[in-house]
Amino acid sequence: MVERQELIVAMPKGRIFGEALELLRKAGLDMPQDLTEDSRKLTVTVPREKLSFLLVKPVDVPTYVEHGVADLGVVGKDVLMEEERDVHELLDLEISPCRVSVAGLPDWKPVLNPKVASKYPRIADQYFREQGQQVEVIRLNGSVELAPLIGLADRIVDIVSTGRTLKENGLVELEEIASVTSRLIANRSSYRLKSRAVDELYERLGKVVEQGRVGV
Numbered sequence: 204m205v206e207r208q209e210l211i212v213a214m215p216k217g218r219i220f221g222e223a224l225e226l227l228r229k230a231g232l233d234m235p236q237d238l239t240e241d242s243r244k245l246t247v248t249v250p251r252e253k254l255s256f257l258l259v260k261p262v263d264v265p266t267y268v269e270h271g272v273a274d275l276g277v278v279g280k281d282v283l284m285e286e287e288r289d290v291h292e293l294l295d296l297e298i299s300p301c302r303v304s305v306a307g308l309p310d311w312k313p314v315l316n317p318k319v320a321s322k323y324p325r326i327a328d329q330y331f332r333e334q335g336q337q338v339e340v341i342r343l344n345g346s347v348e349l350a351p352l353i354g355l356a357d358r359i360v361d362i363v364s365t366g367r368t369l370k371e372n373g374l375v376e377l378e379e380i381a382s383v384t385s386r387l388i389a390n391r392s393s394y395r396l397k398s399r400a401v402d403e404l405y406e407r408l409g410k411v412v413e414q415g416r417v418g419v
């Protein structure tokens with residue numbers, strides 16, 4: 204019998220981590236107890252499953268996968284849309300749901316060439332271009348909801364999940380741009396050269412996603 208090839212998976216630290224790990228465990232993978240988000244270790248090898256994990260910033264997952272230092276990765280659709288990396292999107296894991304939306308103050312009024320603050324400058328720019336609106340996008344790395352409150356921007360484009368951050372800052376969701384879940388992505392060469400191992404993991408995870416959907 205041919206040995207299954209080893210796979211390297213880029214795992215996002217932060218919000219997605221716990222849910223992704225749970226999914227892998229539900230898929231029957233015997234994951235080590237030291238694979239935790241607060242560990243300072245950046246690589247974890249699981250020889251019995253022929254898997255290695257790179258623990259990286261969510262926004263960097265597509266970079267590791269595109270460059271082939273990871274065969275697979277788990278990443279939010281928001282990051283995939285923003286980063287536009289050349290990777291293969293294999294499976295919607297249906298975890299960490301949220302949406303990318305436009306938000307602003309409730310009394311927001313249209314102005315000529317409005318300023319839009321966002322952690323997602325590419326998504327924001329593309330969205331307003333498609334709407335035929337000329338905007339100036341201001342890139343921020345966090346606390347984006349502050350921007351309309353202090354006059355830095357007229358509107359924001361950011362992630363909304365529970366809506367709590369908007370509410371606590373007196374903002375309202377104006378338009379949804381995209382709904383977001385996490386995806387399993389693959390390096391294009393790995394997808395061909397390690398197809399047996401990739402397919403096996405894909406099928407196991409696909410079954411768990413399916414079971415979750417029907418509430419098994």
Ligand SMILES: Nc1ncnc2c1ncn2[C@@H]1O[C@H](COP(=O)(O)OP(=O)(O)OP(=O)(O)O)[C@@H](O)[C@H]1O
Binds near residue numbers: 218219282299385
């Ligand atoms: N409320 C939420 N806020 C932000 N991201 C969310 C939320 N709910 C689900 N997500 C998903 O989780 C992903 C990662 O979120 P996380 O907050 O861990 O990343 P990050 O803010 O980019 O990390 P870091 O703080 O290390 O820069 C997002 O890309 C998105 O797909």
Ligand SMILES: O=P(O)(O)OC[C@H]1O[C@H](OP(=O)(O)OP(=O)(O)O)[C@H](O)[C@@H]1O
Binds near residue numbers: 346
């Ligand atoms: O709708 P909610 O459930 O309130 O979640 C949305 C908020 O969560 C994220 O921020 P994060 O906590 O990552 O902090 P940040 O402002 O530093 O990006 C996101 O950027 C929103 O601000």
